[in-house]
Amino acid sequence: MIDFRYHLVSIVAIFLALAVGIVLGATLLQEPAMRSAEELTRQLTADKQEQRGQIDELQGRAQANDSFVTTLTPKLVEGELAGQQVLLVEAPGASAAYREEEQEVLADAGAVVTGRLSLTEKYFDPKSAGVLDGLVNQLKPAEMTFAASATAHDKAAALLAASVTTTDQAQAGTANEATGAVLSGLETGGFLNIDGDPSKRATLAVVFASEIPFEGEGAPAQAAAFTSLAGGLDAGGMGAVVTGAAATSAAPGGGITALRDDADLVKRVSTVDSADLPAGRVVIVYALREQLSGGAGQYGTGPGVTAFQPVEPTPTPSPTSTESGS
CATH class of the missing domain: 3.40.50 (Rossmann fold)
Incomplete structure (x- = not known):
């Protein structure tokens, strides 16, 4: 008959094999997984920095444009x-x-x-x-x-x-x-x-x-x-x-x-x-x-606009006199 000692040895062997498998699997997979995660982190960081730079550039351009228009506003609307x-x-x-x-x-x-x-x-x-x-x-x-x-x-x-x-x-x-x-x-x-x-x-x-x-x-x-x-x-x-x-x-x-x-x-x-x-x-x-x-x-810029601004009215040409030749 199979005694208790045999069962105990079998159970211990199963858990030992499972533990060895986990350790081996983690060891084999750890390095590639870590490298992949680190590479993804570096890429995301680089993308974020690039986008931040683009946003800063656009904001700077917008501020310069607004400053330019504000300075010229009195001339743009005069009269x-x-x-x-x-x-x-x-x-x-x-x-x-x-x-x-x-x-x-x-x-x-x-x-x-x-x-x-x-x-x-x-x-x-x-x-x-x-x-x-x-x-x-x-x-x-x-x-x-x-x-x-x-x-x-x-x-x-x-x-x-x-x-x-x-x-x-x-x-x-x-x-x-x-x-x-x-x-x-x-x-x-x-x-x-x-x-x-x-x-x-x-x-x-x-x-x-x-x-x-x-x-x-x-x-x-x-x-x-x-x-x-x-x-x-x-x-x-x-x-x-x-x-x-x-x-x-x-x-x-x-x-x-x-x-x-x-x-x-x-x-x-x-x-x-x-x-x-x-x-x-x-x-x-x-x-x-x-x-x-x-x-x-x-x-403006929202839904339903026809343009950002009205069309500049065309100046009415002043009449010119013509001289008749003989």
Whole structure:
């Protein structure tokens, strides 16, 4: 019979063979595996350093380009908007930095900024639409009528535009008699805040879109309120440009995206999604100039653009006299 000692020896032999196999296998495979891992690490490190160098080079080039454009901006926009009154309008969440930088460029272009309207979240809140509608009907002049299909925000945009913008250059910079009551009423109602003197009617408007996308159940209504605002200001004056950054305002849910998705408005209202770039701030001026001539376009680097900037208008040749020979 096979006794216990035989079983014990057999078990020990099996485990010993297994241990020897593991040791031999690890020893044979360790060196190639380590070499492969070390080579992969060296390659990844080299790739990372190369990409870091490329990023640093691109950032340096971008900074140099921005510095160059910033230095030349006064010359690039000089006289482009001479004699024009410009109203600044901010959606809640718009960048104050973009607005302040653009205001300087507008001054370089010869424009006068009449004032600023900062719309509140309440203005865009669908739950406040009924209150806004009632207030607009209360504040509007008796002779002002609205289309039967007009929404509360369509009406509010039309009333605002009639109060702070004009298509008549002779009226630019002068106050509409009804403007004070309209603006103070909407401000008291919590729908906007006022800075400067927007009651002095402007010929052009620059609307700064929010850097925060419209999200959630109320997003479609909020986007519609924003496009109504831009369309109303465009119709009330000699043109409007909506601006922001491509990564935010021209992204899904952004105000610029909402406007570019509107087949009617893109024919009338211009957008510039490069307000975060010195070159983009120049493009805003050029887009306003184009609006004055009756044109419109979608400019920048984001989805839906037609070009980075408007086409330079062709100078009208001066007439030349011809001498008749005998």
